[in-house]
Amino acid sequence: MPELPEVEIIRRGLEQLAVGRAIAEVSCSEPRSFPGFSPSVASTIIGTAITTIDRRGKLLIAHLDNGYSLLIHLRMTGQLVFRPAKKRLQATREQDPFASNADDGSFGGGHPNASLIRDLPDKTTRVIFRFSDDSQLYFNDQRKFGSIRMVPRSEVADDSFMQRLGPEPLLEDFTWQELKDRLPLNSRQPVKAALLDQSVIAGIGNIYADESLFGAGIHPLRPVLSLSDNDIERLHESIRCCLQQSIDDGGSTARNYVDSQGMRGEYLDLHAKVFNRTGQTCCRCGHTIEKTRVAGRGTHICPRCQK
Ligand SMILES: [Zn+2]
Incomplete structure (x- = not known):
């Protein structure tokens, strides 16, 4: 299970790769992985961009530029995988068939299984965000304990899960x-x-x-x-x-x-x-x-x- 350091590494990676990209499409194939997901939720997300990504404990919080935030909980087997546009992937592999997935601009973190590097979507893929440049962010979760929830940004701090969390251990003022x-x-x-x-x-x-x-x-x-x-x-x-x-x-x-x-x-x-x-x-x-x-x-x- 990813703990604070692993989630922080994902946060830093996605901050580099996903922030600022406009979301062109979002799909969810497993209702448990995105409670409340509907065509209207999808249309609220489409056209927005991630402005910042925060972390609280093991929870990732992606703020959108439409006033909503996505609370992403990886739990036991969740992982987030960013893949650049397919054209770029193909070009890298044609140039160098032995290129590692890091060479093509891919990034992944969370549960350590082969879905981090193999072709996606696969059978563990639950939610897909496609950006306007055709790059994608996959939320994979073999055991389906993880989730993504959309809440108004103004309500993030009052979210019942957030309210129960103890202090953040790496903050300077944590004594x-x-x-x-x-x-x-x-x-x-x-x-x-x-x-x-x-x-x-x-x-x-x-x-x-x-x-x-x-x-x-x-x-x-x-x-x-x-x-x-x-x-x-x-x-x-x-x-x-x-x-x-x-x-x-x-x-x-x-x-x-x-x-x-x-x-x-x-x-x-x-x-x-x-x-x-x-x-x-x-x-x-x-x-x-x-x-x-x-x-x-x-x-x-x-x-x-x-x-
Ligand atoms: Zn000893």
Whole structure:
């Protein structure tokens, strides 16, 4: 599931590629993927252009120049793929049959499967935006938990999903005291479960919960009520550090994943210390990384470093 850094990478890519292009056509083949979609919604969208793309937690918000915004939630298997006009694709492939999809101006992010690079639409394609220059933006979603919703821009901040989101961890004014205020301090809930709760802090999923807790030396099963101020301070620092590091690395590595510059995300290869490293040695103490289950999720820890 894409987490904050992966969604931020998509936001940056689409900001380069999709902003300013006029939408000539929009189609939706799966009602669950665009609740409320109708010919009248389509005609509201057609002829407009995306002016800016924001992110809140794992949610992308594409603002249109007609006073509406599209709230795009990728959930488990959603992905956004931008493809330049077919003519340009063909020309690139005729010149160089081995050209990677990054060379032709394609861009994709989100769930790492072959739909990021193969011909589209495919059977996972739910929504297609075609721009006036014939380039396209595909919303693919194998398992259909993701969605696009159109709301008036003036109502975005009051949207019930947005209202439930906790603070944005990379904002400069997000302090450790704010994290403390949000944590259920009287609860025996495991700290990892609290980090996965989007109303405590926005944007963290399984990868960055495990990495942040390792960075802070905190065992994911620790009840929130056992955390000292010092623990929370270290956790706050570690969360910000892991998320920023991953954005700098282009997100977590995923097969076929390329950003708008044609770079693959390298966070898991370069900087992840415990996630997907079961059986490897801990970089700090040499103990073996173990996998366990916390809050129903596969969880990676160093049992010596995390107390
Ligand atoms: Zn260790």
